Amino acid sequence: MEFLTEYGLFLAKIVTFVVAVIVVVSVILSAAKRDRPEGEGELRVQKLNDTYRKLKESIQARLMDDTERKAFQKARKKVQKAEKKQKKAAASGNEAAEAATSRVYVIDFDGDIKASDTDQLRRSVSAVLSVADPANDEVVIRLESGGGLVHAYGLAAAQLDRIRSKGLKLTACVDKVAASGGYMMACVADQIVASPFAVLGSIGVVAQLPNFHRLLKKNDVDFEVLTAGEHKRTLTVFGENTEKGRQKFLQDLEDTHGLFKDYVSERRPQVDIASVANGDIWFGRRALDVKLIDRIQTSDEYLIEACERADVVSVSFQRRRTLPERLGLAVSSALEHTAWRVLGALRNRNLH
Numbered sequence: 001m002e003f004l005t006e007y008g009l010f011l012a013k014i015v016t017f018v019v020a021v022i023v024v025v026s027v028i029l030s031a032a033k034r035d036r037p038e039g040e041g042e043l044r045v046q047k048l049n050d051t052y053r054k055l056k057e058s059i060q061a062r063l064m065d066d067t068e069r070k071a072f073q074k075a076r077k078k079v080q081k082a083e084k085k086q087k088k089a090a091a092s093g094n095e096a097a098e099a100a101t102s103r104v105y106v107i108d109f110d111g112d113i114k115a116s117d118t119d120q121l122r123r124s125v126s127a128v129l130s131v132a133d134p135a136n137d138e139v140v141i142r143l144e145s146g147g148g149l150v151h152a153y154g155l156a157a158a159q160l161d162r163i164r165s166k167g168l169k170l171t172a173c174v175d176k177v178a179a180s181g182g183y184m185m186a187c188v189a190d191q192i193v194a195s196p197f198a199v200l201g202s203i204g205v206v207a208q209l210p211n212f213h214r215l216l217k218k219n220d221v222d223f224e225v226l227t228a229g230e231h232k233r234t235l236t237v238f239g240e241n242t243e244k245g246r247q248k249f250l251q252d253l254e255d256t257h258g259l260f261k262d263y264v265s266e267r268r269p270q271v272d273i274a275s276v277a278n279g280d281i282w283f284g285r286r287a288l289d290v291k292l293i294d295r296i297q298t299s300d301e302y303l304i305e306a307c308e309r310a311d312v313v314s315v316s317f318q319r320r321r322t323l324p325e326r327l328g329l330a331v332s333s334a335l336e337h338t339a340w341r342v343l344g345a346l347r348n349r350n351l352h
Contacts, residue, residue, distance in 0.1 A: 043127050048106065048312040052304055102136040102310040106303065111145025111182055115152035118159065123317035125159050134167035138310070141189065142173045142299050147180025147202060150256055156181070157263070160188040173299035174198045179281055183292070184260065187267045192293040193302050200287040203264060204279030205257045207249070213240045268292075 057076070061069055105128045109117050128139060141160060147153060163170045172178070172189035179202035186192050186200075194200060216223055216238060223238040234245040234252070261277045270291045276282075287293045306312050 042318060043123070044314075044316050044318055046314040048303060048314055049307045052307055102138075103132070104138045104140055104303070104306045104310045104312045105132060106140045106142060106312060106314045108142045108314075108316060109145065109156070109185070111143075111148065111153070111156070111185075113148035115145070115148055115156045115181065118152065118156045120317045121156060121159050124315050125162055127317070128315055129162065129166055129168075132166070132168055138169040138171060138306075139163050140171045140173055140299075140303065140306075141185070142175070143178050143182060143186055144174070144176050145179070145182030145185065146177050146199075147182050147184075150181070150205070153181025153184050157185045157188055160185055164188060164190070171302070173297075173302055174200065174293070175299050180204070184263060187264050191295065193295045193297045193299070194284045194287060194293045195298045196284045196296055198284045198287075199281050200284070200292045201276060201281045202279060203260060203273075203277040205253050205260065206279075207253060209235060209237055211236070211241060212238050 057072075060072065064072060107121065107124045107128065109121050111117055132139065145153075160170060170189045172186040172192045174182075174186060174192065174194040175198060176195070177199040178186040178192075178194070179199050183201055183203065192200075213223070225233055225236050225239040227233045231248055234249040235241050257277070261273050264271060264277070265273045268291070272290070276290055276292060282290060282292060284293065284296055288296055303312055
């Protein structure tokens with residue numbers, strides 16, 4: 001009984017300490033977020049050729065005996081030496097060396113309903129456009145999104161239009177889903193590459209909202225909506241909706257749908273928009289049949305093939321964490337590690 005009492009007091013102290021530290025860290029992080037200058041961050045660039053090459057060499061090395069491995073390493077050093085000479089020549093202003101190097105810039109977009117990744121996309125696109133050569137280079141957007149708000153995805157698609165307007169080839173790779181607003185973005189590209197079971201299409205517009213008017217009326221609660229302008233408010237959550245307001249709302253949806261169809265038609269004239277703009281979705285192979293995409297292929301396959309003909313560079317904009325945020329994450333990690341060690345020790349004590 002005494003052991004259980006001591007154990008309970010010890011555990012209560014630990015929990016109290018952990019909760020107190022988490023509260024302090026949360027306050028620090030909140031203050032840091034409020035004080036963070038807008039737009040602060042850094043651009044990260046990674047050469048994917050090196051990533052894929054290291055994977056290949058790692059497997060090859062494990063399959064070789066000592067003699068083969070030594071020969072392989074010797075040959076690899078010669079290749080690296082030649083690559084260094086080529087880079088040195090390019091850095092010294094050798095135009096021929098520079099002209100021989102084409103690049104594929106890879107940008108990722110992972111969309112939620114608000115297209116929250118648009119700011120990172122905007123900055124990444126701006127960075128790429130500042131260095132890309134329309135004559136030799138290509139941009140690949142690895143796109144995953146089920147769509148969302150019309151105005152948010154309209155802006156995201158406009159960022160990709162910036163790439164096309166500069167004369168750069170744009171390829172959209174879809175491994176899982178590019179539907180509704182996601183497909184609006186994808187159709188900007190010169191070509192769309194999708195995996196066999198990726199979800200494409202959903203060229204339609206949807207809006208839904210609950211209405212609590214009858215519930216309020218049942219409980220003798222009045223709710224008034226006052227507007228200046230006939231169409232300032234069509235449907236409402238708490239007020240009584242009218243057939244006139246409902247028809248206006250539907251008219252707005254149809255108008256938005258028409259703009260969506262026009263947008264897709266302008267960028268993919270090969271698509272029979274009348275047959276696909278009904279809100280349906282198509283999996284990869286079916287999407288190829290109706291010309292919503294151009295090729296069945298995963299993004300990995302496409303980029304590995306690109307590595308054979310160009311330097312493939314991943315470009316991403318990531319916000320730089322402030323010092324308080326870094327300290328907060330370090331403290332959180334340390335607390336988590338300590339908590340697990342304490343729980344492990346207590347578990348072992350109980351077992352013995």
